[in-house]
Amino acid sequence: MAEEIFTTRLRARRWLSPDTYEVDMDRPDRFHFRPGQHIRFDHEGLEREYSPVSTATDAVITLCVRDTRTGNFSTALAHAPQETSFRFSGPHGYFLYTPSSRPAVFAATGTGIAPFVSMVRSGVTGFLLLHGVRTAEECFYESLFRTAARGYVPCLSGAGKPADPPDAFYGRVTDYVAGHLPSSPCDFYLCGRQEMIRDITFLVDEHFPQSRIYSETFY
């Protein structure tokens, strides 16, 4: 029952901002995943997990990666030439969308948005999405979510700019949940920084009885 190791090749890279990029990699024929699951790379001693932003049926696996510039895997991937070969295992994890009668609230920080992108591209609609980023320029998938979500709130932690979306919220995702969500049962899907997951979990315990929480820490 050893986990299967797949080999893939880097096909394309697109920079979305000065420190964040998308990469396309071949999807091996035998590799299948469900939106929200992640894969684990092991490359020259560097390990890192990513949730694809692509769908299970796309020919390529697309990842949204922030280059942390600390010499880890994200930096290696940022500079790898096309056709570079990578090995990964997966799919891993159970961060899967489960429809229910309760409203779904998706909350992400930074590139923790990735699993939600895959879910939406696979047909999930009707959720409220709270995306915590520093500036509106980091809302890379805004148009996708504005089409699919019943509500989309960029939660900006940086200074406001004239070009910010008119419905932007200035503050943390947690602040939005605490101050703007009605206290009723919801299905919370949380992906991002550990502090966000912890703080929203505490809020749910106190103010959103009968809710469900599904979470994936991403850093």
Next chain:
Amino acid sequence: MKVYTGGGDRGRTSLFSGERISKTHDRVAAYGELDELSAILGALTAALEGRAPQVLKEVQDIQYVLFDIGALLATTPESPSFAALKKIDEETIAALERRIDRLDAELPPLKSFILPGGDMTAAWAHIARTVCRRVERRMTGLAEEEGMEDDLQPARVYINRLSDYFFVLARYCNQITGVPDVVWKR
């Protein structure tokens, strides 16, 4: 992905099906004790290393089954997640029963009570047996309290047989390591 979120620091935890419940809930105790059993099997496999490869493989396979049962215990039956989980089927139970019978057939007849002990491998198997019984009791309580008798019945039968397996395995471990069972004396 980080191992911890801190979301459980105030005494509540999330089930696989998303509900938040107290860590004192019987459901948490049930999958926690199942985890304890699996950890004991880890110790047993470490003790078996290099001594009985076939038995070691068997015990590791059991750990996989326990993982499946743990997922069942961490999921409420009415949730959509429950339907997607791997259930314990009749063949899994039947295979375990056949293995008990085969091991038992290789052992001398039992003529008196034995005390847990002997070789280290047998000692771990006895601990596994007793924790198995505790898991079975906990699962029974949970099934009754939560109305999950039908949902948990095959898993409960498997755990019941598993304690019998570990009793026989303990004796088998003593036999293959040349350590006599510790016989109870008045």
